Amino acid sequence: MPNTENHIIERLPRGVQTRFLERCEFYELVPSTELSARGTTLTHAYFPNSGSISLVSEVGSHPPIEVGVESMLGSELLLGVAKTPWRSVVRGAGNCWRIETRALRQALTDMQALQALLQRNLMVRVRQHQALASAAAVSWAA
Numbered sequence: 001m002p003n004t005e006n007h008i009i010e011r012l013p014r015g016v017q018t019r020f021l022e023r024c025e026f027y028e029l030v031p032s033t034e035l036s037a038r039g040t041t042l043t044h045a046y047f048p049n050s051g052s053i054s055l056v057s058e059v060g061s062h063p064p065i066e067v068g069v070e071s072m073l074g075s076e077l078l079l080g081v082a083k084t085p086w087r088s089v090v091r092g093a094g095n096c097w098r099i100e101t102r103a104l105r106q107a108l109t110d111m112q113a114l115q116a117l118l119q120r121n122l123m124v125r126v127r128q129h130q131a132l133a134s135a136a137a138v139s140w141a142a
Contacts, residue, residue, distance in 0.1 A: 005049035006097060008071055008121055016113045020099075023107055027098040029053065035073060035088040042084055044098045045074030051094020056087040075122045077104055078115075 009017055029051040036042055038058060046053060053073050058064045064087075073088050082101065099107070108115045 006047040006071065008117065009047055009097065011117055013113055016111050020107055020111060020114055021097060023103045024097040024099045027096050029090045029092070029094045029096055031090050031093050033090040035090065036084045036086075038085060038087050039083055041082045042074050042077060042101055044100055045072065045077055045104050046096045046098050047072050048094060048096040050092075051090065051096070052092040053096075054089050054091040056089055057085075058087065072118065072121060074101070074104070075118065075125065077101060078108070078118055078122055 009020065012020060024047070027046070029048065035044075035046060035053060048071065054066045055073075056064045056066055074084075076082075076084060108118070
């Protein structure tokens with residue numbers, strides 16, 4: 001099994017990390033590949049080791065805007081949401097660990113350390129988006 005370079009997975013206790021990765025598959029990230037479309041049901045969560053995955057928001061007739069680059073794609077699954085509010089696209093070539101939605105939900109039940117870590121990561125992401133929105137509001141007001 002290849003070593004993980006994903007900073008989220010690396011923070012798991014070694015035993016939990018091993019059990020989690022046993023449920024994952026190694027997956028190549030090919031630039032411009034769409035991993036999910038807005039409003040569709042997520043089939044997998046992705047944990048990039050290298051490369052990058054962009055979240056793209058499309059609102060009305062406005063041009064698409066990148067709203068994030070992910071260390072975990074599919075964090076909405078932690079909230080019990082299966083449909084994604086944005087499109088996700090591979091921006092940079094690399095590889096990742098990928099886990100089916102059902103397997104992730106079972107892992108969250110089986111591994112408390114995984115659940116706690118992913119919840120903390122989601123909270124950090126929410127705070128980052130809040131800070132970006134605040135900065136954008138200040139620059140628009142100027």
